[in-house]
Amino acid sequence: DTAVSQTPKYLVTQMGNDKSIKCEQNLGHDTMYWYKQDSKKFLKIMFSYNNKELIINETVPNRFSPKSPDKAHLNLHINSLELGDSAVYFCASTAGTGGYNEQFFGPGTRLTVL
Amino acid sequence: QKEVEQNSGPLSVPEGAIASLNCTYSDRVSQSFFWYRQYSGKSPELIMSIYSNGDKEDGRFTAQLNKASQYVSLLIRDSQPSDSATYLCAVNGADSNYQLIWGAGTKLIIKP
Numbered sequence: 207d208t209a210v211s212q213t214p215k216y217l218v219t220q221m222g223n224d225k226s227i228k229c230e231q232n233l234g235h236d237t238m239y240w241y242k243q244d245s246k247k248f249l250k251i252m253f254s255y256n257n258k259e260l261i262i263n264e265t266v267p268n269r270f271s272p273k274s275p276d277k278a279h280l281n282l283h284i285n286s287l288e289l290g291d292s293a294v295y296f297c298a299s300t301a302g303t304g305g306y307n308e309q310f311f312g313p314g315t316r317l318t319v320l
Numbered sequence: 321q322k323e324v325e326q327n328s329g330p331l332s333v334p335e336g337a338i339a340s341l342n343c344t345y346s347d348r349v350s351q352s353f354f355w356y357r358q359y360s361g362k363s364p365e366l367i368m369s370i371y372s373n374g375d376k377e378d379g380r381f382t383a384q385l386n387k388a389s390q391y392v393s394l395l396i397r398d399s400q401p402s403d404s405a406t407y408l409c410a411v412n413g414a415d416s417n418y419q420l421i422w423g424a425g426t427k428l429i430i431k432p
Contacts, residue, residue: 237418247406249364249422261418296363300418306352306371309410309420311363 209233210312212297218318219287227282227315229297237261238280239298239309240272249296255280284317292319322347324411326423335432339396343409343423346390353385353392354420356408364408368394399430 210231219225231238239262240252254262255274269285280297297312323346333339341355352371356364370376370383370392382395392411396403409423 246424247358248424249408251419251422254418256418308354308366308369310366314363 210297210299210310212295212312212315214315215313216316216318218320220320221287221289223287224283224285225287225317226284227295227297227317229280229282229312231278231297231299231310231312233299233301233310235299235301235310236277237300237307238274238277239300240280240282241296241298241311242266243294243296243314245293253280253282287317287319289319292317322411322413322421324409324421324423326407326409326426328424329427330429331426332429332431333399335399335401335430337399339399339403339428339430341394341396341407341409341426341428342391343393343411344391345409345411345421347411347413347421348390350387350390350411350413352412353383354410355381355383355392355394356410358406358408358425360405396428401430401432404428404430 212229237256239254242250253272258274271283274280294314296314298309300307300309325344355368357367358364368383370385376383380397384393406425406427408425410420
C-alpha cells in the first residue's frame with residue numbers, strides 16, 4: 207500500500223554511464239516532482255509534471271531528462287553521469303493546483319557516481 | 321529571489337521541554353506553509369500545514385503563522401528523543417501554485 211514508490215533505492219555507477227530512476231504514486235495525484243538533495247541536505251526542485259505535462263523545469267543540466275508516461279508515473283533519465291550528480295533524488299506528488307496541496311515524498315534513490 | 325530562511329542549528333532541547341523552530345519567508349503573498357520532518361537517511365514527512373494567521377494544533381505540535389511579520393513557527397511540546405530530526409519549512413508563492421520554496425532545515429536534537 208506504498209503511496210509513492212521509487213526504484214532503485216540505491217544506485218552505484220561509474221562516471222559517464224547512463225541511468226534511470228522510476229517513480230510511481232498510487233494516490234491518484236495529478237502532479238509529480240523530482241527533487242535533488244545533496245550532502246548539505248538542501249532540497250532542490252528539478253522538474254514537475256501535471257497530468258503528463260511539464261510545468262516546472264528548473265536550471266539543471268540537459269543530461270537530466272524527465273518523462274511522464276501517465277500521471278501516476280514520473281521517471282528520470284540521466285546521461286553521462288558526473289561525480290557531482292551524487293545525491294539523493296526524491297520523487298513527490300500532490301493532489302493538484304492552488305498551492306494548498308501538500309506534497310508526499312517517495313523513499314528516495316541514493317545515487318553514487320564513482 | 322524568493323527565500324525561506326531557517327536556523328540550521330543544531331537546536332538542542334532537553335526531553336520533556338518545548339522545542340521552538342522558526343522560519344521566515346520573503347514572498348509577502350505566500351499563502352501556504354508546511355512543516356516537514358526528515359529523519360537521517362529518510363524522506364521528508366509532512367507533519368503540519370497552515371494557511372491562516374494564528375495557531376494550529378495537532379497533538380504535541382503547534383504551527384504558528386504571522387503573515388504580517390512573514391514568519392511561521394513550529395512548537396513541539398513534551399519533546400521526545402524520537403523528535404530528533406531535521407525540520408524543513410516550505411512555503412508556496414501566489415504565482416507558483418505547484419512549487420514550494422524550501423528552507424535548508426533546522427536540525428533538532430532532544431537530549432534524554
